[in-house]
Amino acid sequence: xxxxxxxxxxxxxxxxxxxxxxxxxxxxxxxxxxxxxxxxxxxxxxxxxxxxxxxxxxxxxxxxxxxxxxxxxxxxxxxxxxxxxxxxxxxxxxxxxxxxxxxxxxxx
Amino acid sequence: xxxxxxxxxxxxxxxxxxxxxxxxxxxxxxxxxxxxxxxxxxxxxxxxxxxxxxxxxxxxxxxxxxxxxxxxxxxxxxxxxxxxxxxxxxxxxxxxxxxxxxxxxxxxxxxxxxx
Numbered sequence: 001x002x003x004x005x006x007x008x009x010x011x012x013x014x015x016x017x018x019x020x021x022x023x024x025x026x027x028x029x030x031x032x033x034x035x036x037x038x039x040x041x042x043x044x045x046x047x048x049x050x051x052x053x054x055x056x057x058x059x060x061x062x063x064x065x066x067x068x069x070x071x072x073x074x075x076x077x078x079x080x081x082x083x084x085x086x087x088x089x090x091x092x093x094x095x096x097x098x099x100x101x102x103x104x105x106x107x108x
Numbered sequence: 109x110x111x112x113x114x115x116x117x118x119x120x121x122x123x124x125x126x127x128x129x130x131x132x133x134x135x136x137x138x139x140x141x142x143x144x145x146x147x148x149x150x151x152x153x154x155x156x157x158x159x160x161x162x163x164x165x166x167x168x169x170x171x172x173x174x175x176x177x178x179x180x181x182x183x184x185x186x187x188x189x190x191x192x193x194x195x196x197x198x199x200x201x202x203x204x205x206x207x208x209x210x211x212x213x214x215x216x217x218x219x220x221x222x223x
Contacts, residue, residue: 034211043112043199043214044151089151100150 002027004092006099014107019080021102023090024072030092033073035064038087038101047088048075080106110134112215114200120221121190129185129218131200140183141201141212142175144168151199157183190222 003026013019025033031052036044050057050064050073057064061080066073077084085106090099113132121127133140142154155165157175174186183202187194197219201212 036214041216043201043216045214046211049211097153098151 002030002092002097004090004097004099006090006102008102009100010103010105012105012107013080015081016079019075019077019084019104019106021075021088021090021104022072023074023092023099024070025092026071027092028068028071032092033064033066034091035062035075036089036091036098038089040086044089044098077104080104082106082108112200112202112213114198114215114218116218117216118219118221120223123192123222124189127187127190127220129187129198129200129220131183131185131202131215132181133183133200133202134213135181137202137204137213139163139203139205139210140175140177141203142185143199143201143214145197145199145217146193147196154185187220190220192222195220195222 004023006023011019034049035047037047038044048059048062048064050066052068055066061078063076064073085104087101087103089101091097112134115130119127140157143151144154145151152168153166155169155175156163160177172188176184197217199217200215203210203212
């Protein structure tokens with residue numbers, strides 16, 4: 001089955017700096033890669049996704065890049081704000097197989 | 109904006125007891141899912157449900173687990189005889205369809221503690 005790994009497990013950045021979270025996957029057949037944000041006490045919420053037919057997608061301060069050859073994809077958050085602090089999960093395939101999560105702390 | 113709701117938000121139970129976790133998916137959605145998240149670990153897929161039957165389940169979803177859509181709005185997860193290791197956050201999700209890329213909307217979760 002699909003195996004998703006995610007790095008780093010924790011990340012602290014100064015407000016205004018960029019944050020990058022990286023994931024790798026094992027199943028070359030995977031072709032859909034969503035990113036979820038989980039705030040304290042809440043369920044995961046989809047923030048951006050990418051399909052295998054594109055290499056990059058951007059939505060305001062959030063962007064995702066995909067390298068199918070290397071089987072890795074990354075989440076980029078620019079101009080981070082305190083409200084970006086949360087746990088971020090990458091996922092692969094259609095059953096939403098989650099990575100282990102990255103806890104992002106944005107220091108004001 | 110429509111959302112998935114779950115009740116209760118917290119449940120404490122004794123080992124060996126049965127628990128039923130309830131979810132109300134988004135009203136026009138057709139596919140329903142349960143996930144669990146043990147404290148400090150990743151979110152794990154348990155089961156998907158469509159057209160009143162299980163469409164897929166993980167190896168975690170053993171005979172102690174069952175799901176049901178008893179009426180047109182609720183979707184439940186039952187754990188027959190809870191074990192200590194069932195303590196986790198349980199998330200329900202729903203989607204309009206099951207094509208790859210169909211967004212799954214998650215509920216806020218039920219925190220289950222088995223003593």
